[in-house]
Each structure stands twice: as structure tokens, then as C-alpha cells.
Amino acid sequence: MVRPLHVGAAAAALAAVAVTATMLAVPQDEPARPEASAASFGDYRPPPEFTEHVTESLYLPMRDGTRLAVRLDRPAVDGQPAPGPFPVLWHHSLTIDSEAENGTGPREGGFSAMPALAEHGYVVAQVARRGNGQSFGLRRGYNDRIEAHDAYEVTEWLATQPWSTGKVGIYGCSNTGDAAMHALTVRPPHLAAAFAGCFSWDKYDAWRVGGIPAQWGVGPARTVEQDMENTPVQGDEDKALLHQAALEHQASPPLAEMWRGMPYRDSLSPLVQSRFWSEGSVGSYPDQIRASGVPVYVVGGWRDELRGQGVATLLTVPGSRLVIGPWEHCENAGFALAEEAHRFFDQHLKGIDTGLDAEPRIHYATPDSAVPDATGLQWRTADTWPPAGVSAAPTPLGGDGVLGSDAPGARTFTVGADVTCPDSGSGPFAQPCHVPDAGTSWTGPVLDADTELTGSPVADLQVRVDRPDAHVFAYLEDVAPDGTVSVITEGRLRASLRAEHPAPYTLPEGVPWHRAYEQDVAPLAPGEVARLRFGLLPTSYVVRAGHRIQVSVTGADHRESGPLPDAQGARIEVLTDPARPSLVHLPIAG
Structure with missing residues (x-):
């Protein structure tokens, strides 16, 4: 099925791209999820409202004309997008595809499963950050202020579409967790919740722990050929626009060189003319984050090097929440992470009492030498870190x-x-x-x-x-x-x-x-x-x-x-x- 998608004046201005929709129906023999007996941590499974959704993609111009690629997953009935309106969730990613490097994790499906929430009455958007994936422009740094202001524009655009209720949530993990938190720093009026995992509150303290360079954080650095492997935006099947965007990406400063050139917290990067450890740190804008009033749910893992950054966020942002288990980076083995995100977003975007506010702020699973993996998790709770006692x-x-x-x-x-x-x-x-x-x-x-x-x-x-x-x-x-x-x-x-x-x-x-x-x-x-x-x-x-x-x-x-x-x-x-x-x-x- 191919049909025009009416997504507002900004998208319609891109006459070069024909926006289409493809129906992705849920298999009819898939059993319905049982209705939860109670809304509680780790046990939130309301039945789906829809059995199918449509996927659409387009280019959205920013304030300077740079076009960002957007993929939308919308609830559908009989192959047609449901009119809604629906609350919107979005992911400020590296491509509009669901790839491991986009912060979805390579082995567990928690964050990558978020588009399935379209079945529960959400529009879910993947937006490639400028200079990455199918989007045009340069990647100036990594989670810089240009990206943050893009997040403001994207959030407000999503909030004002005819299929939107005006309530918008953002999610992400790893670099996209950083991107989600940076959206809070510019305070979009319609941003209502953030679900973010394994991100850096302070980039220097994450990338150069104790002043010692870490073994990660040097990407993305992709060739034109690698960028051309991305799925093109609909209407660009010959990949002409994708190729143009890929060529623009090559002028981005190499991140590995930028990090190496800043050995101290106050170092100036000549590549971006900024003391970028500060500019790129969510923790440089705590007043803005607190003033936004946006509820924050942090995800961490005892085997992830960024877990201290999540604890710092919990202690610095009033009302924030934390779940942490015996996981590596952006993993969630043994825990229904997408369902917990669903509960969080239902609470704050749909106004449903999911029991969240009655629970302590922290849920943590304690592994031991007898059961070192994520099987049979036993959850404990606390209201601060370290826990009482x-x-x-x-x-x-x-x-x-x-x-x-x-x-x-x-x-x-x-x-x-x-x-x-x-x-x-x-x-x-x-x-x-x-x-x-x-x-x-x-x-x-x-x-x-x-x-x-x-x-x-x-x-x-x-x-x-x-x-x-x-x-x-x-x-x-x-x-x-x-x-x-x-x-x-x-x-x-x-x-x-x-x-x-x-x-x-x-x-x-x-x-x-x-x-x-x-x-x-x-x-x-x-x-x-x-x-x-x-x-x-x-x-x-x-x-x-x-x-x-x-x-x-x-x-x-x-x-x-x-x-x-x-x-x-x-x-x-x-x-x-x-x-x-x-x-x-x-x-x-x-």
C-alpha cells in the first residue's frame, strides 16, 4: 500500500521527497497480552489497542535549512493510519533504522522494542541527528548545542501535528540517552517525560575517568559507502539524497582526534572552537533541567562504566527515578524494560495512574557470587543512594x-x-x-x-x-x-x-x-x-x-x-x- 502522508507544512515543503506509508501488520495469530492484575514495577502489560501500524518517513527542515530524516510508526486500522490524536515518543538517533549503534543495545531488545508501543496508542518517531544516518549536515561534536536546539524543534513539531495530543516523550540509551537528556536542557514546552539509559551526566568524568582516557566514545566515524547502506527516506529510492547527505557527513570533525586534543576538563578543542567537555555535558545545564520539570527515568547496569553517571543524575535531578541490574551497556536481560518504559510514559503522557508515584525512586537487583548473571532477579528498593542502612x-x-x-x-x-x-x-x-x-x-x-x-x-x-x-x-x-x-x-x-x-x-x-x-x-x-x-x-x-x-x-x-x-x-x-x-x-x- 502506498499513499500520501499529510504531516504538516514543514514536511510538505520538501517536494523532492514523496512520503509514503507501508503497513506492518502484527501477525493475527499472536496472542493478546494478558491484562495486568495490578500496575506495578516489572508487571505492566495492558492489552494492545491496535493490531497493526504503518511506517512512514520524511525529511524535516530545521531552522537553518538542514534536513533531518524522520521515521514515524503510527497506529493503524485496516492499513490506514488511525487519526488519533496520540501522544508521541521519539528517539534522537544516529539513523532512522533500529541499529545497535543507535543506543538500542546489541543483545537485548528493551530500547529497540519502543516502536512496538504504536500498538498501545503512541506515535513513535526515530530522528537521525544532523550529520548522521540519512540526515543532512555536519556532526559538529557529540551532543552539542546545535543538536540540543534541533531536539527543541523536533519536539515541538511532533507536538503540533494533527495526529498528536501535544504530549511528547523522549527516550534513548548510550549516545542517544545523552541526546534525550540534552533535549531537557532547552526546555521544549511539550516535552513531558524522558526515559534514558547509560548516558554521561558529565562527559569528562565519563570519557576520562580520573583523567584517564576510556576505551570507547570515538565514533561514529563512517565512510560514504557505509552511510549508503542506510535505508533511504521514502521517495528517495534511488538514494540520490542519501548520497548527498553522506558526502556532507565527511566534513564532520573526527571525534577520536577531538577527544585526544582535550586532556583536561578546561581544554579548548580547536576542531569545534569550544571547551567541549563542558558544552557537551548534560550536567552543565542542571538549572535548566530542574526548571523543565520533566520527569526522568534512568536505566543503568552494574557492568556498565556509566552507572556512576546515572547515580549522579538521580542525586542531582529531584524526582528522577533509577532502575539498575547486573547488565552491560544498554542491556536488560531478565527484565521487561520496554514494558516499564510503557508504564512510565502512560503515567506522564496519558495521565494513567500506573502506581509509579507510590513506589520508591530506585529499583536495583543485587547479583552475587552464587548467581552472577541476570537470571532470577530479586529487586530491592531505595529512595536515595546509597540506600538506607x-x-x-x-x-x-x-x-x-x-x-x-x-x-x-x-x-x-x-x-x-x-x-x-x-x-x-x-x-x-x-x-x-x-x-x-x-x-x-x-x-x-x-x-x-x-x-x-x-x-x-x-x-x-x-x-x-x-x-x-x-x-x-x-x-x-x-x-x-x-x-x-x-x-x-x-x-x-x-x-x-x-x-x-x-x-x-x-x-x-x-x-x-x-x-x-x-x-x-x-x-x-x-x-x-x-x-x-x-x-x-x-x-x-x-x-x-x-x-x-x-x-x-x-x-x-x-x-x-x-x-x-x-x-x-x-x-x-x-x-x-x-x-x-x-x-x-x-x-x-x-
Whole structure:
């Protein structure tokens, strides 16, 4: 079926593109979802209102004439778009296709399943960000202010279409989670809810944790040939407009070069003439986000490096919510994420009481050494982070290598910069691992009872290095009875950026913050013992009886993308004595 789509004057002005619609009917033998007995967390499954939807695509011009590609999934009856009006959900993506790199996650379907909410009376839009996918223009940076103002225009356009109720929600994960949060910073009047996962509240603190470059965040960098593999906007079947857009993309500044050129938080990028760590950070606009009043639902994972950014958002944005489980980046194994998003949007875009407001702000699933994966999730709740009942236990790192011992002494190791970790994954999915003999460890006694660690650990180390600088990594680990070591959480800090300052956003109590301006650089003097205090990423984990808790420190990690040039062979000492103890603050629950 092909028919014209009447989507308003802005789209109609694009006479070069014939906008069409294709019916995608739900199989008639698919069983209807059972009606939920109660609206509650993890159990929201109202029956669908429609059994089919139509997909339409078009180009939408922005204020400067740049055309953004838009795909619409609309509820339909008998192959025709239902008149509505309906609330609208949209995704500020990298293409109008549902691809893994668009923040939908490569292995789990939570975010990629959002277009199916058309069955429940929503119009769902995918919009390719300028300089990406089928859209025209340049990608100036990554989540810059131009993109944010595009989000304002797209939101308001969606709100004023004849099939729209004027209530608009936005969603996304990873780079599109950032994009969703940036939409809040420009305060579109019709934006009513945001559901965002695994994004960066502060780009420097996410991309250069502790001043150390991460192993991800260098894309997208696509060739013309790769861009031409995208599905063209309807009416551009010969891909002439897609080719023109692909050629324009090639003038975008390379992100990897931009990140490398900004080693400090206040660095100016000559590629975009901006102190881009600030411009591209959602956390640079907290007043605007709070003033918007838009409800925010954050998704995170205990195996995702951005989970601390989600906790910072929860603590900084009043009324925001968080769900976090034992997942990697943008995953949701064992949890009906799209259904929870549906519940959230029904609450705020349709005015349905889904029970959301009666629940605590945080739902978290605590894995353990007996059940380390996402099967059989047991959910707990809290109203803040860390949850009530958690106490920070300062635990000494003894000179004898025993966790909890106050024996004076030093633990010394030599840095090997060629650390490898087989089968750990890549990019944002790469996991930390224990590498025997890569550093030094402190091992606690065998536990006679299960011990839950829930909160944000802090390392407080006294360190001496035979070089002016060092990358220092700390790992909190679980040692099984057979000697297998599993990393629970980790943190890192560049020694020359150890100076502490008040954080510009809310962190869990006791977690230090490092400004990392160029003027803060303080190389280590020969023989100097420097105090390095840094947070480890938030965690929740049960160490079973019979296991042991361990802390390890190294000078290199397989995930760092910018090791120090003289790291190989560096000699690092971690010292402790009564006057200057090295400690780790363990968040003991209960």
C-alpha cells in the first residue's frame, strides 16, 4: 500500500521527497497480552489497542535549512493510519533504522522494542541527528548545542501535528540517552517525560575517568559507502539524497582526534572552537533541567562504566527515578524494560495512574557470587543512594597484604603496560578483569556469613612512584573458594590530577571529585608519598560465605586508550603506617 502522508507544512515543503506509508501488520495469530492484575514495577502489560501500524518517513527542515530524516510508526486500522490524536515518543538517533549503534543495545531488545508501543496508542518517531544516518549536515561534536536546539524543534513539531495530543516523550540509551537528556536542557514546552539509559551526566568524568582516557566514545566515524547502506527516506529510492547527505557527513570533525586534543576538563578543542567537555555535558545545564520539570527515568547496569553517571543524575535531578541490574551497556536481560518504559510514559503522557508515584525512586537487583548473571532477579528498593542502612567501613590495606590488617609496610609492583584480558569485550562492553601479577592485592579472611556490598566504595591510597606520573587502578574483588577472582567494581585516577575540589553536581556522600583543570596538574616529586583518593563505581553485590573480599591495585588496565608513554617498568609502592594508612571504604549493607 502506498499513499500520501499529510504531516504538516514543514514536511510538505520538501517536494523532492514523496512520503509514503507501508503497513506492518502484527501477525493475527499472536496472542493478546494478558491484562495486568495490578500496575506495578516489572508487571505492566495492558492489552494492545491496535493490531497493526504503518511506517512512514520524511525529511524535516530545521531552522537553518538542514534536513533531518524522520521515521514515524503510527497506529493503524485496516492499513490506514488511525487519526488519533496520540501522544508521541521519539528517539534522537544516529539513523532512522533500529541499529545497535543507535543506543538500542546489541543483545537485548528493551530500547529497540519502543516502536512496538504504536500498538498501545503512541506515535513513535526515530530522528537521525544532523550529520548522521540519512540526515543532512555536519556532526559538529557529540551532543552539542546545535543538536540540543534541533531536539527543541523536533519536539515541538511532533507536538503540533494533527495526529498528536501535544504530549511528547523522549527516550534513548548510550549516545542517544545523552541526546534525550540534552533535549531537557532547552526546555521544549511539550516535552513531558524522558526515559534514558547509560548516558554521561558529565562527559569528562565519563570519557576520562580520573583523567584517564576510556576505551570507547570515538565514533561514529563512517565512510560514504557505509552511510549508503542506510535505508533511504521514502521517495528517495534511488538514494540520490542519501548520497548527498553522506558526502556532507565527511566534513564532520573526527571525534577520536577531538577527544585526544582535550586532556583536561578546561581544554579548548580547536576542531569545534569550544571547551567541549563542558558544552557537551548534560550536567552543565542542571538549572535548566530542574526548571523543565520533566520527569526522568534512568536505566543503568552494574557492568556498565556509566552507572556512576546515572547515580549522579538521580542525586542531582529531584524526582528522577533509577532502575539498575547486573547488565552491560544498554542491556536488560531478565527484565521487561520496554514494558516499564510503557508504564512510565502512560503515567506522564496519558495521565494513567500506573502506581509509579507510590513506589520508591530506585529499583536495583543485587547479583552475587552464587548467581552472577541476570537470571532470577530479586529487586530491592531505595529512595536515595546509597540506600538506607549502608555504612562506609574504612578497611586498612595492611603492609602484609591482608585486607583489614593495620600492619605497617609497603606493597610494591612494577607496571607492565601490555596488560591483556581475554574475552573481556570491546568498547563500552569491555569488562574489567583480575590479571594475576599485574599489581598487588590485599585479601581478607574467609567470610563466615554472606556480606552485601551496596553503595559507592572509595579508595584512599598512599602512593610513591619512581616517575612524575602514574595511572592507578583499584579493583574490589570476590575470591571464590577455588581461587577464581571476579571483579565487583573498580575505579581509577591519574596521580598528577589528584587535587580534590567541591563537585559541581551531587555525588554520594564521601566520594571525592577531581576538577582536572590544566592548572591542577601536579607531577610527583622524587620520593614523594602522595595521597590518592578516588571513588570506585557504584555497586551492589553479595559475597557469599566461604568467599573472600579482595582489593587489587595496578598501574595499567587493558581498557585505557591512552596509557602514559613511560608507564612500562614504573615502580609503584602502596604504603601504610599508623600516620598515613592506605584504606578502602567498603559500603557494607545491613
